[in-house]
Amino acid sequence: MRDKFAQARIRERLRRVQTGNFGDCEPVGEGVIELRIHVGAGYRVYFGRHGGALVLLLSGGDKGSQPDDIRRAKEHWSNWKRRQM
Numbered sequence: 001m002r003d004k005f006a007q008a009r010i011r012e013r014l015r016r017v018q019t020g021n022f023g024d025c026e027p028v029g030e031g032v033i034e035l036r037i038h039v040g041a042g043y044r045v046y047f048g049r050h051g052g053a054l055v056l057l058l059s060g061g062d063k064g065s066q067p068d069d070i071r072r073a074k075e076h077w078s079n080w081k082r083r084q085m
Contacts, residue, residue: 006040010060013037014045017055030074031081032058046073048080056080 001007013035016023025035028046037043042063048056058076061069 003040006037006043009039010037010043010045014057017047028070028073030077032070032073032077034070044069046070048073048077050084 013023017035022033022035024038025033028034031048032046033048035045035047037045040062044061044063044066045057046059046069048058050056056077058080059069059073
């Protein structure tokens with residue numbers, strides 16, 4: 001990503017997630033949650049929650065690649081959960 005402003009906004013948003021402030025996010029299925037960042041191309045970060053504390057970043061992208069990004073995030077999440085058993 002070349003957009004330095006968007007990079008800074010994404011980092012800022014992830015810092016807020018660290019403090020428990022998830023803001024604009026929505027479940028997309030199979031335990032994967034989409035964190036929306038309203039800047040530039042409409043960036044998204046996908047994560048899963050394990051227990052009360054762990055948030056695992058799975059994938060990211062923008063509005064244009066959203067279906068593929070969600071599919072990839074679901075695959076990563078499924079693989080991670082399988083390895084935990």
